[in-house]
Amino acid sequence: MLKPLPRRAKPLTLLLPLLMIVLSGCSSAGKAPPVVTVVDNGCGAFRQLSWSVSDTKETSTQVRQHNATYATLCPKAKE
Secondary structure (H helix, E strand, O other): OOOOOOOOOOOHHHHHHHHHHHHHHHOOOOOOOOOOOOOOOOOHHHOOOOOOOOOOOHHHHHHHHHHHHHHHHHHOOOO
């Protein structure tokens, strides 16, 4: 005797549990994202530069620009 073919499941009954599983992975469960605080801005790795009389005008201009930028970014530097 032949067994009757199983009924085809309704697409919605298969789709709904699958969607619930997929979308549950995206929930954050009400947790806020961590706050990132910058502790060091890199001023410890740099210092003001000096130039000599033998340097070209372009070099001394670049050193002055660097020192001005350093003074702006690192106002509490000990130099």
